[in-house]
Amino acid sequence: MTVDVAQVREAAQRLDGVVRRTPMESSRPLAALVDGPVYLKCENLQRTGSFKIRGAYTRISRLTDEERAAGVVAASAGNHAQGVALAASLLGIEATVFMPVGASIAKLSATRAYGATVHLVGETLEESLVEARAFAARTGAVLVHPFDHPDVLRGQGTVGLEILEQVPDVATVVVATGGGGLISGIAAVIKELRPDVRVVGVQAEQAAAWPGSLAEGKPVRLQRMSTLADGIAVGEPTALTYSHVSTLVDEIVTVSENQLSRAMLLCMERAKLVVEPSGAASVAAIMADPARFAPPVVAVLSGGNIDPLVLLHVTEHGLVAADRFLSARIEISDRPGSLARLLSTLAGLGASVVDVEQSRLGSGLALGDVEVALRLECRGAEHRLQLLEVLEEISVRVLDHS
Template sequence: MERVGVAQVREAAQALAGIIRYTPMESSRPLQEAVGGPVHLKCENLQRTGSFKIRGAYLRISRLSTAEKAAGVVAASAGNHAQGVALAAALIGTRATVFMPVGASIAKLTATRAYGAHVELVGQTLDEALEAALAFAARTGAVLVHPFDHLDVLLGQGTVGLEIAEQVPDVATVVVAAGGGGLISGVAAVLKELIPSVRVVGVQAEQAAAWPGSLAAGRPVRLREMSTLADGIAVGTPSDLTFAHVSDLVDEIVTVSEDQLSQAMLLCLERAKLVVEAAGVAAVAAIMARPQTFAPPVVAVLSGGNIDPLVLLHVTQHGLVAAGRFLSLRVDIADRPGSLAALLALVGELGGNVIDVEHSRVGSSLTLGEVEVALSMETRGAEHCDVIVEALGRAGFRVLDRR
């Protein structure tokens, strides 16, 4: 089986010159404080099409024969690979058909079509979309541009590793999101050859983590089900090609929860002023969850920034809740004039910013003369939430529920 090497990746970088962006490396003060040394963010969310995928897609399509380009290309993707293939095909001058799951992000779907690809919505998962793409390729003669199961794709993604080595030559730990394994395979192969001491850590969403079971079994093992916000890394099974690279070159695969992903997105948005999707922020989530396990200097690859604005709104609120900065309470108060005003005044004095109030005289736990109030408020964090709840109790208000 062919393997990624630095010499081949350097050739890929030359082929991609003028096509891709040499993405910036931004430092992160909050992550640096947590880790105890430099932490850098490799901003592939600022890449053309909003993710690293254009690197591998363009290299793969550019190396097709004239006859293959004339037959067109087909791909399956939850969104980022779709956009990479669509733009690459347009730049090279070939037709692209992309199969996406029915639940694919509207923003990613719209962008893929805007780059000129014909899009078909099929199935509920990436694996089902891939089956449809394979059938289309067999039926029409179009060339399948797989998201991770081809050496040229891995070589293209490996150019991220070249840039990391140039931008942070003393890097000790590189943290990369892992779905099918194309990005981490290319990055690990390059960095292990250029900086043998580097530690490479892959990150998966714990509700869509095919790698731990596959590595334990010594072969790719298919997940039975997946459910995660991180659709870009929700891949049911690695390929033999990526498994060979990851099992030999990646030091550890860790998983992160949905709460940790949402908190990491919020950190990037607030502190780094970067919009990063759930899959793209997995590396940051892992560092936030276990900062002491990552020796600095650390590079976290932000692999993509394509997120639907409505999803961003939902995830931001979820991140606030997970970080203890959004508090919902149900409180019993006396059913008499001035009680609600007194409750709200106390919350205001305590520094809570009330954003929603619901007042009800109907509730199974209420006694005669009581009213239930549901409050939603912004707070300064988990400790502030505790202060508010304790102060309400001391003031005689009965807190029934806290979320």
């Protein structure tokens, strides 16, 4: 263990006036699920849009004058990049950042706007990190790793201090977990001050390195990852974060892509908060298995940096996952008024038609029939099933639906 409360408190003093003490918002829909209070720790409202500025500034502010003169370099999918860029700018230090070629345009633009020089290299964070290490070796710049340094963990641990101050009776803290820097810092604080509090990490099931690593008793590299939650898509923990997580964290759970989408939708609709997929992982875990989390619960919303186009896609995905959306292709008789009658019937059932497309050129269409593609908003699973049953009754056949 290299992180303790005294060190985190020193980091909090260093961060005073630099980072925002983010709000703690209560959530009625989540409280109804767990039968007790649930609070959202809004790090999506932090400077740069995520908790990363806490660790980045703590790490960079402790560099010597000689190290500062050499500049800093980092590798990141986006949130750490912005934290490093802003921290370096505030401290008057040159920053270079390597990001994967598929990095979010919003995160890329923000990183450049904070003053960093950005290079797009590699398909994954690990490939970008290789280039960042090579740059550090070549130029003498100090590598600011996203999670593999005690100062970074100490900075992230200030979230834990705020949680205990804002919700003194907290029983469970739920944290999105990638490389493990945030949860390591939070757990170090909570387990020293309140060892009775349960700390649960959450990973995207398609990028979950922690369950296998904990089972093996050492960091284990994933062979591949594919998830919307790029902020927690880390292929392998480090020895530093493994030592903290394996000792201090009570459990690591995983959530699906559908569950992440539904959690983002809930945050937007009910809490009026824009949260990126990785930031919504803690909420997704609570929605997926409420009985696992004893209240009062604090769910850390770790970030809110998301490209508008990705947000649009994920919102639609979330509506489908929540049975609030129905896409269908059907075949109806090509007679005057058939489409109008179909739409009128759907309107009478309370369906909102998002779009409709009619075609007479389908390869399997019978003579005298027409194919209609519909996208409908519905009120939930029961309403969606009702609409699908009606489509089956009034159409010649349902070609497919989702």
